[in-house]
Amino acid sequence: MPVAVYVLGLSVFSLGTSEFMLSGLLPPIAEDMGVTIPQAGLLISAFAIGMVVGAPLLAVATLRLPRRTTLIALITLFGLGQVAGALAPSYGFLFAARIVAALACAGFWAVGAAVAIAMVPVGSRARAMAVMIGGLSIANVLGVPAGAFLGEHFGWRSAFWAVAAASAVALAGILALIPRIPLPAERPALSQELRIYRDRQVWLAIAITALAAGGVFCAFSYLAPLLTDVAGLDSGTVPTVLALFGLGALAGTTLGGRVADGRLFTVLLIGITASTLFLVALALLAGSAAAAVTLSFLIGFSAFFTAPALNARMFNLAGAAPTLAGATTTAAFNLGNTGGPWLGGTVIDADLGFAATAWAGAAMTVAALGLTALSLRLSSRSRVVAEGSGAATPAPVPSAAAAPRP
Known part of the structure; x- marks a missing residue:
C-alpha cells in the first residue's frame, strides 16, 4: 500500500475527530455560549448536513482541478475552520465555522477517496478505503475521548485547537508525500x-x-x-x-x-x-x-x-x-x-x-x-x-x- 494512502488516513483522523468530538463537549459549549444543550446539539446536525450537501457540490466544483492542489486547499480550509471555532465569540459564529469545516471535510473525503483508489490496483480498492476509514476508526478510539478530556480539563476550545494542530500535521504530510496526479488528457466532463x-x-x-x-x-x-x-x-x-x-x-x-x-x-x-x-x-x-x-x-x-x-x-x-x-x-x-x-x-x-x-x-x-x-x-x-x-x-x-x- 503506498505511503500516500496512509497520509490520507491521517488526514481523515483529523476530520473524524472534529466530526464526532462535539458529543462530549455539548454541556460546556452550551454553558459558554448561553444556549440550551439541544441548541448546541444542532452543531452536530449542521456538520452532518454540511457533509451531505458539500460532498457532491465540491466534487463537481473541483472536478477539473489538480487533485493534489485540491486536497491541500481543502485541508487548509478545514484547519482554518477549527481555528475559527476555537476563537468563536458567539453561537452563530461557531455554527458558521462548523458548516465551513463540514464543507471542507466533505470535499476532502470525496477527492481523497478518488486519489486513494487511483494509486492502487483494482484488486486493492477495498484495502485502500480501509486505510482511510481506519483513520475514522482511530478518531473514535483516540480522538473523540481525547477531545472530551481536553474539554473537561482545559475548556472546549482546546479541543478545537488540538484538531487544528492535527490538520496542520496532515497538511505537511500531503505536501511532502502525496504525488502530483496529472489530469487525464481528456478533461472529465460533468455530464x-x-x-x-x-x-x-x-x-x-x-x-x-x-x-x-x-x-x-x-x-x-x-x-x-x-x-x-x-x-x-x-x-x-x-x-x-x-x-x-x-x-x-x-x-x-x-x-x-x-x-x-x-x-x-x-x-x-x-x-x-x-x-x-x-x-x-x-x-x-x-x-x-x-x-x-x-x-x-x-x-x-x-x-x-x-x-x-x-x-x-x-x-x-x-x-x-x-x-x-x-x-x-x-x-x-x-x-x-x-x-x-x-x-x-x-x-x-x-x-x-x-x-x-x-x-x-x-x-x-x-x-x-x-x-x-x-x-x-x-x-x-x-x-x-x-x-x-x-x-x-x-x-x-x-x-x-x-x-x-x-
Missing part, C-alpha cells in the same frame, strides 16, 4: 460523471449505505444514556465503552478491507446481518452492563466491517466517475448519520425508552439487508444475461499504473 445516476444499482448502493450506517448510529448516538440509565453504569465508564466501540470499528475495518476485494457481497450480507443481530441483542439485554459493553464492541466491529465494501461497491459501479462516486458515498453515509439519530430521538420522544433505539436501528439494517439481497440478485441476473447473449462483461477499470488519474 459524463452524472451518468452514474442512471444506474439503479447506484441508487441501491446509496440506500444500502444510508440504512446500514443509520441503523447503527440510531443506537450509538444514544449509547451514553443507555449505558447509564438502563445498564446502570457510572458516567465515568462511558468514554471507555465508546473507545471499545472505536476499537471494534478499527478491527472491523481492517478485516473487512482485506476480505471485501474478493468477496464484496459476502462481506455486506454477513456484516449487515451481524449488525442486525447485535442491535436486537442490545435491545433485549440493555439492562445487563456486561452485555451492553460487549455488544458496543461487537456493533462497532460489524458496522465498520462493511464500510470498505460499501465504498468499493460505489467505485466499482461508477467506473469513469471516481470523484462523484466518492462524493456520493460520503453523502450516503452522512444521510445515515443524520437520519439514524433523528429516528432514535423520535423513538425516545415517544417514551419508548433508550433501548428502543436499538430496535429502530435494527429495523433500518433489516431494510439494508433486503436491498443488498436485491442488488446481488440484479447483479447476478445481469451477469447471466451478458454471458447468455455472448456479450463480453465490462472490463474492470485498469490499475492505477495504467488508468487515467482523476
Whole structure:
C-alpha cells in the first residue's frame, strides 16, 4: 500500500475527530455560549448536513482541478475552520465555522477517496478505503475521548485547537508525500460523471449505505444514556465503552478491507446481518452492563466491517466517475448519520425508552439487508444475461499504473 494512502488516513483522523468530538463537549459549549444543550446539539446536525450537501457540490466544483492542489486547499480550509471555532465569540459564529469545516471535510473525503483508489490496483480498492476509514476508526478510539478530556480539563476550545494542530500535521504530510496526479488528457466532463445516476444499482448502493450506517448510529448516538440509565453504569465508564466501540470499528475495518476485494457481497450480507443481530441483542439485554459493553464492541466491529465494501461497491459501479462516486458515498453515509439519530430521538420522544433505539436501528439494517439481497440478485441476473447473449462483461477499470488519474 503506498505511503500516500496512509497520509490520507491521517488526514481523515483529523476530520473524524472534529466530526464526532462535539458529543462530549455539548454541556460546556452550551454553558459558554448561553444556549440550551439541544441548541448546541444542532452543531452536530449542521456538520452532518454540511457533509451531505458539500460532498457532491465540491466534487463537481473541483472536478477539473489538480487533485493534489485540491486536497491541500481543502485541508487548509478545514484547519482554518477549527481555528475559527476555537476563537468563536458567539453561537452563530461557531455554527458558521462548523458548516465551513463540514464543507471542507466533505470535499476532502470525496477527492481523497478518488486519489486513494487511483494509486492502487483494482484488486486493492477495498484495502485502500480501509486505510482511510481506519483513520475514522482511530478518531473514535483516540480522538473523540481525547477531545472530551481536553474539554473537561482545559475548556472546549482546546479541543478545537488540538484538531487544528492535527490538520496542520496532515497538511505537511500531503505536501511532502502525496504525488502530483496529472489530469487525464481528456478533461472529465460533468455530464459524463452524472451518468452514474442512471444506474439503479447506484441508487441501491446509496440506500444500502444510508440504512446500514443509520441503523447503527440510531443506537450509538444514544449509547451514553443507555449505558447509564438502563445498564446502570457510572458516567465515568462511558468514554471507555465508546473507545471499545472505536476499537471494534478499527478491527472491523481492517478485516473487512482485506476480505471485501474478493468477496464484496459476502462481506455486506454477513456484516449487515451481524449488525442486525447485535442491535436486537442490545435491545433485549440493555439492562445487563456486561452485555451492553460487549455488544458496543461487537456493533462497532460489524458496522465498520462493511464500510470498505460499501465504498468499493460505489467505485466499482461508477467506473469513469471516481470523484462523484466518492462524493456520493460520503453523502450516503452522512444521510445515515443524520437520519439514524433523528429516528432514535423520535423513538425516545415517544417514551419508548433508550433501548428502543436499538430496535429502530435494527429495523433500518433489516431494510439494508433486503436491498443488498436485491442488488446481488440484479447483479447476478445481469451477469447471466451478458454471458447468455455472448456479450463480453465490462472490463474492470485498469490499475492505477495504467488508468487515467482523476
